[in-house]
Amino acid sequence: MPKVLISDKLSQNAVDIFAAHGVDTEVKTGLTPEELQAIIGEYDGLAIRSATKVTAAVLAAATNLKVVGRAGIGVDNVDIAAATKRGVVVMNTPHGNAVTTAEHAMAMIMALARQIPEASQSTKAGKWEKSRFMGTELTGKWLGLVGCGNIGSIVADRAQGMKMRVLGYDPYLSDENAKRLGIEKVDLDELLRRADFITIHTPLTDATRNIISADALNKTKKGVRIINCARGGLVDELALAAALDTGHVAGAALDVFVNEPATDNVLFGFDNVVATPHLGASTLEAQEKVALQVAEQMADYLTKGAVTNALNMASVSAEDAPILRPYMGLGARLGSFLGQVESTGLKSVVIELDGRVAKLNADPIVASTLAGLLGPAMESVNMVNAAAVASSNGIAVSTIRHDRQCDYETLLRVTIKHDGGERTIAGTLVGGNKPRIVEVQSIAVESDFPENLLYLRNYDKPGFIGDLGTLCGRHGLNIATFHLGRRDVGGEAVALVEIDDVLPAGVLDEIKSLPQVVRADNLRFSAQD
Numbered sequence: 001m002p003k004v005l006i007s008d009k010l011s012q013n014a015v016d017i018f019a020a021h022g023v024d025t026e027v028k029t030g031l032t033p034e035e036l037q038a039i040i041g042e043y044d045g046l047a048i049r050s051a052t053k054v055t056a057a058v059l060a061a062a063t064n065l066k067v068v069g070r071a072g073i074g075v076d077n078v079d080i081a082a083a084t085k086r087g088v089v090v091m092n093t094p095h096g097n098a099v100t101t102a103e104h105a106m107a108m109i110m111a112l113a114r115q116i117p118e119a120s121q122s123t124k125a126g127k128w129e130k131s132r133f134m135g136t137e138l139t140g141k142w143l144g145l146v147g148c149g150n151i152g153s154i155v156a157d158r159a160q161g162m163k164m165r166v167l168g169y170d171p172y173l174s175d176e177n178a179k180r181l182g183i184e185k186v187d188l189d190e191l192l193r194r195a196d197f198i199t200i201h202t203p204l205t206d207a208t209r210n211i212i213s214a215d216a217l218n219k220t221k222k223g224v225r226i227i228n229c230a231r232g233g234l235v236d237e238l239a240l241a242a243a244l245d246t247g248h249v250a251g252a253a254l255d256v257f258v259n260e261p262a263t264d265n266v267l268f269g270f271d272n273v274v275a276t277p278h279l280g281a282s283t284l285e286a287q288e289k290v291a292l293q294v295a296e297q298m299a300d301y302l303t304k305g306a307v308t309n310a311l312n313m314a315s316v317s318a319e320d321a322p323i324l325r326p327y328m329g330l331g332a333r334l335g336s337f338l339g340q341v342e343s344t345g346l347k348s349v350v351i352e353l354d355g356r357v358a359k360l361n362a363d364p365i366v367a368s369t370l371a372g373l374l375g376p377a378m379e380s381v382n383m384v385n386a387a388a389v390a391s392s393n394g395i396a397v398s399t400i401r402h403d404r405q406c407d408y409e410t411l412l413r414v415t416i417k418h419d420g421g422e423r424t425i426a427g428t429l430v431g432g433n434k435p436r437i438v439e440v441q442s443i444a445v446e447s448d449f450p451e452n453l454l455y456l457r458n459y460d461k462p463g464f465i466g467d468l469g470t471l472c473g474r475h476g477l478n479i480a481t482f483h484l485g486r487r488d489v490g491g492e493a494v495a496l497v498e499i500d501d502v503l504p505a506g507v508l509d510e511i512k513s514l515p516q517v518v519r520a521d522n523l524r525f526s527a528q529d
Helices: 012-020 033-042 056-061 080-085 098-114 116-124 150-161 175-181 188-194 214-218 237-246 284-304 321-341 362-374 386-392 464-474 507-512
Strands: 003-006 024-027 045-048 067-070 089-091 142-146 165-169 197-200 224-228 249-254 273-275 346-355 396-401 410-418 421-430 434-440 443-447 452-459 479-486 492-499 517-524
Touching (some): 003 012, 012 024, 033 056, 056 080, 067 284, 089 284, 098 197, 098 224, 098 273, 098 284, 142 150, 142 188, 150 165, 214 237, 237 249, 321 410, 362 386, 362 396, 362 410, 434 492, 464 479, 464 492
Parallel strands (some): 045 067, 142 165, 142 197, 197 224, 346 396
Antiparallel strands (some): 346 410, 421 434, 434 443, 479 492
């Protein structure tokens, strides 16, 4: 039974979801990094919020870990590169708190426009400073959205309900989506120049860090108001403080800061700054929703192989997982065959999909094939990190889908180029789910993937079969199946021979010394390949 550690607070309903899927859980919150490292090796999954730091050191100790699930959108507390290297899937729940965060951004816009926090504090202090708190209407104002994804699009919808006009900057925003959302699509400079309010809804990356910089603020109109409910570091806090000090920026509302917890900040001394302690996702509904979602996603992965909202692996739905599994198994075995035969000097891999497989989600099949190919020569390679391992070793990977008639209902062909030349193998599924070799080096030959397989390249000459049988008989080796294929009469041939037992030391060298044999490899396949 898979076992998951819940190291941050999740609701009992999330625990119940794990249990309903047959996943055992243990709840241990408030662990120190050292305590987490000491026990993480016992678990297949780790469910977290923002408190737990999943560092490279933690991942190094997580010898059985398969998945980290973050209940929420931000994964700043997870070393994704280290997780990928170790073959651990990292999931988040990007949509669970979208409405809540968008609503908080709108609340900040309204609080900023009408100076509500300061007015409330003044009134409760016994003052009645009606003339001091002169606000501004939102109706007719231009709202500039920096980032028009899931949360940004909800903000746009809510702002339009307030009769605001919306400008949007997002490199991934299509003209069609902009039109559908009622957003005027502009570049960043135009947004800065025209917006009365600017709200930021992008992830924090090298490209977006300090996207609201001193230079950006200098391009804005006098009296602009800045809102950030996304990530600390998107706004240059020192530059914003300087712009507030000169009066160029009329006010700012911030839910996130570069350093959190933000107990002291250069912006805290301004009356026209609204600050909240990272409350964007802090509603009962959102916290419950993301907890249930992460439990469902992790349980589906551990029990069905379904991958949802992963940040370092292609998604596979729970419905598609059982359909894809036989094809992934076929790809893994074909890759393993080539990896055992030629594991050094790999330059490129081409994976071709014919027939039914060409219509499926290819990413998991490609990942399984690469894992099988690289596994014989490299430790700890799996579906999660195979593509990254290939890339880091300079191995080019390409996928080709064929829209054509195929001799088989489905066909998967893998071709590798290496220092010594090129090798290829093709396979199909028999009976819908049983992997079978149908071609090696463009020579038609059929075989299953038995536990012990002799792969022989030989010349099609009389006496070869007799010589091999005699040698095996002399060593007490029983031949279970024998599959032959040849290119031309008397020319190059392939033999795939299933042996009941592991070859004793030295026997492979004897086989290689047979006069008709060009090369011989002893291949091993397990049920997990």
